[in-house]
Amino acid sequence: MxxxxxxxxxxxxxxxxxxxxxxxxxxxxxxxxxxEFNDLMVECGACTSAFRADHLVEGRHENPDSLSPDEVMVLLSQGVECPTCKQSKWSDVRAMNLxxxxxxxxxxxxxxxxxxxxxxxxxxxxxxxxxxxxxxxxxxxxxxxxxxxxxxxxxxxxxxxxxxxxxxxxxxxxxxEDPPCPDLSAWDEPVTLVPDPDGEYAGERPMTFSEALSAGIVRHPTVAWFLARTMDFLTSVGIDPLRVRFRQHAGSEMAHYADDCWDCELLGEHGWVECVGIANRTCHDLLSHEQHSGSKLLRAWRQFDEPRSEARDVLAPNGASLGPAFKDRAGDVMEALQNLTE
The missing domain is CATH 3.30.930.10 (Bira Bifunctional Protein; Domain 2)
Structure with a gap:
């Protein structure tokens, strides 16, 4: 650590x-x-054991994480046995919050x-x-x-x-609007990438991070840099590069907050296992927290190279007129007018 x-x-x-x-x-x-933080659960109707539904159909679909509950149910109904009692009697697949x-x-x-x-x-x-x-x-x-x-x-x-x-x-x-664009030329050794299975580059392939960014496989320069620096860390602690791959999530598999998401997977006794997740969360989190809390402290100022002038049409309520017209509600009316955006 x-x-x-x-x-x-x-x-x-x-x-x-x-x-x-x-x-x-x-x-x-x-x-x-x-x-949104859910996994798909199914129960055995014979022994009542509960399982993560997509794990039960891993041998029947190349990317079970991307399946809907109905799609998983179809695969389960094709004779998938309960690991505990070997019966094939399943409840409906449903989402469970974790x-x-x-x-x-x-x-x-x-x-x-x-x-x-x-x-x-x-x-x-x-x-x-x-x-x-x-x-x-x-x-x-x-x-x-x-x-x-x-x-x-x-x-x-x-x-x-x-x-x-x-x-x-x-x-x-x-x-x-001004993301850092690091020079990726230092990472000139190809690594194993598994791009979006629904995209034009589907399938495992060796590429440099720079090539993947130029091809649009990696969709953001900062994400490409974090992929490269993650590879640096793994090799620095002794991980064999031949046992490392970066797998891109399909759109249907993507986390609710992500615009692009990659899993760094290591090959071990359990096969390929995710050890790192790298996601472009965009402004999802800060914007959502601002909308729910009303706080204006979750933003950043953008410094311009030169001063800029901007003309705006704004409402300027006349307190002398609002007071007699609305009396004790004049303050509320003035605040409502000032908060209008259109």
Missing amino acids: DSWIDHWTSHGDIVEVDSPTITPEQVLVASGHVN MFRTQIGAMGGGRTAYMRPETAQGMFMLYPALFRHFKQKLPFGAIQTGKGYRNEISPRQGMIRLREFNMAELEYFIDP
């Missing part, structure tokens, strides 16, 4: 932070986790909260402090290590699927 922290903080514009493991419900409603629910405060007046499913949301809550720390200039980032909690449906893969586990996450904030 120390090697990972040193690897990223050595860049100078990334700092380490710490945030609580218990997260208020409002934060996770805003992030989309309350409604967060552990808890309560903050006394039972009567307590507030709903969750054990954090990721450390990222804590970093988004710290964005105003980070923005001030970096003197209100983008880009900058934060890393955090700590416990994450996910109510896995059937954690039967040893250390791969756990309900309590250690996480190491990094969030990097950029100006979307």
